[in-house]
Amino acid sequence: MTAVLSKQRSIEIEGPDRSRETRASGASPRFGQPASGRLRHPLGSASPMTRLSNYLLPTEKQAPADAEAISHKLMVRAGLIRQMGAGMWTWLPAGWRVHQRVVAIIRQELDGIGAQEMLMPVLQPAELWRKTGRLDIDELFKLQDRKGSEMVLAMTHEEAVTFHVAQTVRSYRDLPLILYHFQVKERDEPRPRAGVLRTREFVMKDSYSFDRDRAGLEENYALHIGAYDRIMARTGLRFYRVESDVGMMGGLGADEYMAPCPAGEDQVALAPGYAANVEVALRHPDIREVGDGDAHPPRYMLGDQVLTIEPAIEIGNIFKLGTRYSEPLGANFLDEAGNEQPIWMGSYGIGPARIVAAAVEQFADEYGISWPRALAPFAVHLIALGKPDTPEREACDGVYETLRAGGVEVLYDDREGQPGEKFADAELLGCPLRLTVGRKSLESGEIEVQLRRGRQQAAGLALGGDPEALLRAVDELWRSLP
Template identity: 40%
Template sequence: MRWTKSLIPTLKEDPAEADAVSHRLMVRAGLVRQLAAGIYVYLPLGQRVMDKINAIIREELNRIGGQEITMPVLHPAELWQQTGRWAAIGDEMFRLHDRGNREMCLGMTHEEVIAWLAAREIHSYRDLPQTWYQIQTKLRDEARPKSGVLRTREFLMKDSYTLDRDEVGLDKSYQLHKEAYCRILERCGLAFHVVESDPGMMGGVGAHEFMAPSEAGEDEIAHCDRCGYSANVELAGSHPRNPTFPDSTLEEIATPNAGTIEEVCALLKIEPALTIKSLLLVTKDGPLLALVRGDQHLHEKKLSIVAGEFRPAHRDEILSHLGAGPGSIGPVGATLPTIADESLRVGRYVVGANKDGFHLRGVVPGTHFQARWADIHHARSGDGCPRCEAVLRVERVIEVGNIFKLGTKYSLALKAVYLNEAGEERPIVMGSYGIGPARIAAAAIEQHHDQLGIIWPETIAPYQVHLLPVNVRDDKMVELAEAIYTQLQGERVEVLYDDRDERPGVKFKDADLLGLPLRLTIGSRALKEGMVELKVRKTGEELRVPPSEAAARAKALLSHPAK
């Protein structure tokens, strides 16, 4: 492609709204433009990247027997009412009415439509298993779109669904998808972890997420390098290192004006790990006391899995339930339901005495108070791995894909059933699998860039070669460039030909910004010796070759030449 015939609006300066690296570079390199919060236009270069990623996704899904279909974006409300999600999902679903005032919504995902289709078209065990997928626009009225294309209100998603006779079949389909996803992300050049995740409101019996490490990510995972344990922190177990517990016996101590853990520790000259943080919460069943070690943080999601929804108690509620202010409450003598973090099973601690200005020392959980045990603390780097006790690492990640074992939730609701060999009616067992092409693109940029710009993995680069004649007013250079351009195209190498009449500096800066894998420079410097230059964007490696060999050498340097 000739630059002069393309829309590649590069920017010299960072756009003011862009914060994340990938967002800045995608805008500066002319891949995308923002239309409104969380709504983006993909420009030609951005579109090519998406096409590359989608092609890889299609290949890998077809390889495991996936069949591509296209489902509507516009759905009748009844479908979602039948599965209960019409009511369960809140403001995040775009809802509208048609001219006949019928309720409709825009699809956030397509389990309902798949189950509807299956209910009509699948009748016999002979029809199963099936794998159906689409690459389709999804709409979600996100509370807070952010980080460029990482969290948007309208986005492309590859979603696939497996239909099986039973759990055994689902396991097999699930495993195939897991492998396909790994191949997709590897081919796209991403570093990633596969982690256990919370099925959440998808409802289901098992789930994994595919996480690409990046500062721009919204999630955190805990990972063990030794045994490979990997889980979303919402789920991750961890064994915080135990402090050395003092031999103190149970006694009440005055702690005037010391309310926070820090103040109490400063006063008593102890470390926070020797205290218990007591939090009064209010659930739909009433007050609840949650306990974590003083140096740990409560993980609200973990707690809500065992205790349901809750909110922090107000000050007057704390006073009326425990008889003391928030800085002095504790589990000893409290008559409230209590959940204590697993890490508190051993040790002796300082806790609030439920008496303003006093704490208790030498409190032994299980002896001096009773509680229900649960893992409710936030895993941190340095904690012990729950499987092998090696050191866990917590890192920020971008969720690029997820897979769920749905089971029969949707098939039961929408009567997607089949007859087995015995002629008995059985619900179809479903799986659901999503992957976000835009997130893959953004994660690739997050993971592969430098001060100057993007460094595309060859597999998803919008073009492979950046052909750059330094001065297009030099007839000899142009003649050579045109010839090499033709040759490269003949070799089926995707080439962006910067035929603009711009100063060299401008063209070089743009080349670095766009980050195509190979730059082929035609300039007087090398031309004096009858050579042209090839430069590898990733390594900075440079070599000179005769013009006649340029196209062939360029192709050879690309480890993933375009087909």
């Protein structure tokens, strides 16, 4: 690895915290790889081979007839996801890359607040859930094993993590603690909907904090707010942190992260300096309905500010649980005076799939998806025009190899096919940079550049010159993107 090449790696996602040597990105979809580790092949600097002629990206001109939500239609059309049943979805390679970008960002920021990643089972003994009084939740999948033992498929992991902490944490010296994992959740939803937005099975990052007292919980809660704010900001989404109902989790307080978009199932009430879940907002003493009451939709004021109400997707939520789970599961510790005390807990969730869907919703245009660069499946969508063995194709092959060797994540459309088809597919998939090499490029000496957001033509890049210059130019372009 040369110094020059390693410089080029900075084209990857940049975190706000540059002090850590983290370069996590979807370049490494390997689950569980430490965020701080090297994410490239140990022997080389190149991105994986991603030639469209040999990549499973089943794009469709027409959306499934029953799709309504923008993200549902586009994610299917762009070849990111495919359905298996109601609320059951497969992530295809390009889609999974996007999902794993979100995962990588979350992992970095949680590691950054000292959280420790682990993994707990989905299949669990029903007894745990009986103890916390949640066994009768309708959404909880219940089953029996071959011996007739009662089992559940976990819809969240408070029971599991508290069970382990109860076993292993003995002393105030073991606290505080933040544990997390990325794990599949199973929920028997009454109505799955809108593609990946509401499913019966989905990956969630859930973290849990454990403290000696309420003050400790408040601290860990604040740490999570910081991490979540950074995570959401880094995804490139428009989002709000809002006060929320405590809901069925019970507890001492909760906030939600909401991404406004048309397909949202929730509503956020917004005024300058104010954002809240609508249910919470309507209980606010200073919020009043204005007009004759028959207006549709109703209008509200907060003081002298108009309150706007927007549909939004809940992309994350955080709860102060208190001792709701530690008490029934016996998660106690001995304090300095030797007294047994219940552990104070917090619970913090993010659904990567919803972040992906929200990004599609927020930035799509009539041509397709337009990823924020932090989430794009590839940095560059390179289009070769002209048949194999033509000079323009060879020139494009060269560009591909240069980018790949330089660590740029590039999807290379080397298929036989019409230009229009290739352009349309590129805009559907929505990678931030589209580079095109064709006969015109040979004449002009330039690689054509389109910025996906806004479909703007940018200044061409020199074709066939110094590879390092090309990599630097791409890097510079990349940094200028939203």
